[in-house]
Amino acid sequence: MITDTKYVYMTQVMKAMAHPARLFIVDLLNEREHCVCELQEQIGSDMSTVSRHLAVLRNAGIIDSRKENNQVFYRLLCPCVLEFYRCVADMDHKRS
Amino acid sequence: MITDTKYVYMTQVMKAMAHPARLFIVDLLNEREHCVCELQEQIGSDMSTVSRHLAVLRNAGIIDSRKENNQVFYRLLCPCVLEFYRCVADMDHKRS
DNA sequence: TTCCTATTTGGCTAAATAGACAAATCTGTC
DNA sequence: GACAGATTTGTCTATTTAGCCAAATAGGAA
Numbered sequence: 001m002i003t004d005t006k007y008v009y010m011t012q013v014m015k016a017m018a019h020p021a022r023l024f025i026v027d028l029l030n031e032r033e034h035c036v037c038e039l040q041e042q043i044g045s046d047m048s049t050v051s052r053h054l055a056v057l058r059n060a061g062i063i064d065s066r067k068e069n070n071q072v073f074y075r076l077l078c079p080c081v082l083e084f085y086r087c088v089a090d091m092d093h094k095r096s
Numbered sequence: 097m098i099t100d101t102k103y104v105y106m107t108q109v110m111k112a113m114a115h116p117a118r119l120f121i122v123d124l125l126n127e128r129e130h131c132v133c134e135l136q137e138q139i140g141s142d143m144s145t146v147s148r149h150l151a152v153l154r155n156a157g158i159i160d161s162r163k164e165n166n167q168v169f170y171r172l173l174c175p176c177v178l179e180f181y182r183c184v185a186d187m188d189h190k191r192s
Numbered sequence: 193t194t195c196c197t198a199t200t201t202g203g204c205t206a207a208a209t210a211g212a213c214a215a216a217t218c219t220g221t222c
Numbered sequence: 223g224a225c226a227g228a229t230t231t232g233t234c235t236a237t238t239t240a241g242c243c244a245a246a247t248a249g250g251a252a
Binding site for chain 1: 226229230
């Protein structure tokens with residue numbers, strides 16, 4: 001059924017990834033961990049907006065953070081989400 | 097960059113999957129093709145709502161449809177999206 | 193043609209999401 | 223303790239999404 005825990009959490013993860021900036025963040029964090037200011041520079045939107053994107057990804061359990069001095073570093077918890085990128089890239093190629 | 101075609105299409109696919117009813121539909125279509133009325137019976141919401149969910153998935157290139165008499169049958173185009181289910185299930189297990 | 197069943201679409205309202213600015217918080221430095 | 227840099231959170235507005243009802247469309251049967 002739709003209310004299965006399975007679908008509830010899955011939906012949260014999908015929603016968390018369903019934004020170009022957040023997909024970009026996941027890509028960047030796959031290389032190595034980054035602080036918020038580095039991500040903000042790459043993305044180009046307001047720092048507060050980037051922080052909110054990071055909170056969405058963290059709440060979904062996709063990334064985690066640690067503090068070092070006055071900076072916060074984020075890292076990717078589950079690189080497996082990137083497998084989905086390949087699947088979608090294939091889908092894109094097949095489209096007319 | 098965020099505006100890359102890669103991220104634009106990926107976002108569309110993620111958004112399309114980011115709903116429990118639509119994840120359920122993808123699961124059902126992975127077994128075999130189904131007509132709208134069968135899906136509506138499983139999901140339990142209004143027929144028009146189910147039809148809209150199907151349109152979202154089709155626009156994203158995830159499913160396709162064919163007509164047979166006065167029924168419309170939907171099928172899953174890319175079973176690879178289901179690989180993501182496993183990844184998320186693992187993530188769920190690791191959560192505290 | 194008329195009727196019936198299956199599906200889609202128009203139109204509306206409620207809810208969720210995105211993004212910006214300002215204010216608050218946190219940490220190390222002076 | 224006051225100050226500066228990095229990050230988060232409060233608040234507001236605009237946009238998007240979900241879901242329902244009713245109406246429209248498409249095929250087949252009478």
